[in-house]
Amino acid sequence: MCRGNPRIVLGLYRSSHARQFFESALKLGVREMDTGYNYFGYASHRNLGRLPEYLLQEFTLSTKVGFFPGLGGTEHSLEIGRLRNAIEKSTDDLGRASDVIFLHNPERSLAGLSPDEGYDRLIGASTVLVEAVKAGFCRSWGIASWDPRTLLRVLARAAVGTIPTPCTLMVRAGLLTESSILDAGEQVGAIFGLGSDSLWGMSPFGGSTTNPVWNAVNTRIFLAPNQESNHVQAAFRVAYELPRVSRIAVSTNRIEHLNDLVKATALDVDSDVIARYRSLLRTRSVTS
Numbered sequence: 001m002c003r004g005n006p007r008i009v010l011g012l013y014r015s016s017h018a019r020q021f022f023e024s025a026l027k028l029g030v031r032e033m034d035t036g037y038n039y040f041g042y043a044s045h046r047n048l049g050r051l052p053e054y055l056l057q058e059f060t061l062s063t064k065v066g067f068f069p070g071l072g073g074t075e076h077s078l079e080i081g082r083l084r085n086a087i088e089k090s091t092d093d094l095g096r097a098s099d100v101i102f103l104h105n106p107e108r109s110l111a112g113l114s115p116d117e118g119y120d121r122l123i124g125a126s127t128v129l130v131e132a133v134k135a136g137f138c139r140s141w142g143i144a145s146w147d148p149r150t151l152l153r154v155l156a157r158a159a160v161g162t163i164p165t166p167c168t169l170m171v172r173a174g175l176l177t178e179s180s181i182l183d184a185g186e187q188v189g190a191i192f193g194l195g196s197d198s199l200w201g202m203s204p205f206g207g208s209t210t211n212p213v214w215n216a217v218n219t220r221i222f223l224a225p226n227q228e229s230n231h232v233q234a235a236f237r238v239a240y241e242l243p244r245v246s247r248i249a250v251s252t253n254r255i256e257h258l259n260d261l262v263k264a265t266a267l268d269v270d271s272d273v274i275a276r277y278r279s280l281l282r283t284r285s286v287t288s
Contacts, residue, residue, distance in 0.1 A: 006240045006265045009034045009062070009200065010258070011249035017047040019055065024255045026058055028262045034249040036064035036104060037086045038074055045093035056096065062168075063090055064144055066104030076108035078125040087128070091137045100168055101138040103129055107150035118154035119163075126164040142168030144202070148184040155191050165192050173201025173248060174239035175219065176211075179281035186243045201248040204239035205232070209257070222277070224268040233264035240265075241274050 010025055012035040022033075035044045045063070048056060065086040067074050077083075083103075091097060103125055110118040129141035143166045145151050155163070169192065171185030189199050205211065209232050219234035220227075229237070239248055252258050 006237070007032065007247040008258075008261055008265065009247050009249040010059075011202065011251040012036075012039055012044055012048075014251040014253065016253050017044065019051055021253075021255065022051065022055060022059070025258060026055075028255075028259055030258065030262065031058060032060045032062070032247065034062045034064075036067070036102075037090055038064075038067040038104075042069065045090050049093045049095045053095070056094075060099045061094070061096070062100035062102060062142075063094075063098050064102040064104035065090065066106065066108070076105065078103075078106060078109045078121050080124055080128055083125060083128045084132075087132045087137050097136055098138040100140050100142050101129060101132055102142045102144035102168070102170060103166075104144055105146050106143060107145055107147050110154055111150050113154075115154060115157040118150075119157045122151075122154055123163055126166070129166070130164045140167040142166045142170060142200075143188075144170035145185070145188070146172060147181060148188045149180060152184045152188050152191075155188060166194075168198050168200060169194055170200040170202055170249065171243065171245075172203050173242055173245055174204040174206060175217075175222075175235055175242060175277075176206035176213070177203075177242060179278075179284065182243050182278070182281070189243075196244040197246045199243065199245040201239055201243070201245040202250075204236050204248050204250055222269055222273050224270050227267055229264060229267055230260070233260055233267065236261050236264045237267040238269060238274065241269055241271075242278065 008030050009032040010030050012033060017040060035048065040047060065083050066078065067076055068082055087101060106122060106125060110121060113121065132138050133141055148171055169189050172181055214231050214235060219231045219238065220229060222238045223229065223234050250261060
């Protein structure tokens with residue numbers, strides 16, 4: 001199956017913030033980057049803000065808010081004042097408005113709350129992002145969820161239209177993602193009325209391309225025949241189908257790796273094999 005232009009978002013969780021790296025990414029056609037308030041030891045925005053203005057403006061930029069410095073490390077919060085301050089500081093440090101600001105893993109603060117409490121907390125946090133768009137801190141807003149199952153339980157309490165609707169949803173993607181997480185991400189997107197063009201994927205390799213699984217499994221069986229690729233490239237291309245997303249945020253410090261991933265986006269997949277794999281995942285999830 002061939003579909004239009006799966007796109008790469010350069011994730012900055014572990015990636016270089018060096019000017020040369022960004023210039024090389026642009027030469028490969030990668031023009032989107034994703035960071036977060038807490039990335040790079042809470043210094044990602046400041047580092048990006050030091051880049052030449054012309055260079056940063058070449059990228060569509062998304063960031064996230066939800067994690068904050070706390071006693072003994074990082075803590076998560078959906079407290080309205082903290083979210084607002086983080087959004088304003090992010091914009092100041094970057095020296096520009098973000099194209100998207102994501103509410104970062106809201107399930108971290110929603111877990112353990114009653115459905116009613118979670119519902120109210122999510123409305124409050126989402127409203128902050130809606131206000132950020134109106135105030136010009138970003139052009140749109142979204143939700144990035146590592147585990148959308150908690151989010152799904154909260155949304156089941158909500159009447160249609162009572163919670164602000166994000167423009168974008170970012171969820172985990174790829175062959176190592178649990179079936180229940182894949183399903184929950186798609187269901188959350190459906191509740192918000194978001195199509196695959198508004199869904200982004202992340203962590204396509206389950207955290208590392210050096211995981212032994214990528215050498216032990218022939219991921220090329222998921223591709224249409226008569227195409228050249230390595231196992232990592234095949235796994236990356238398949239991640240756009242598990243679940244169906246338009247972009248994937250991926251971190252790397254090697255421009256050679258990024259070049260391989262760019263080439264992988266041109267690969268065609270075998271939709272029948274992917275459908276069978278998804279069915280097997282669901283069966284395993286039910287029986288385990």
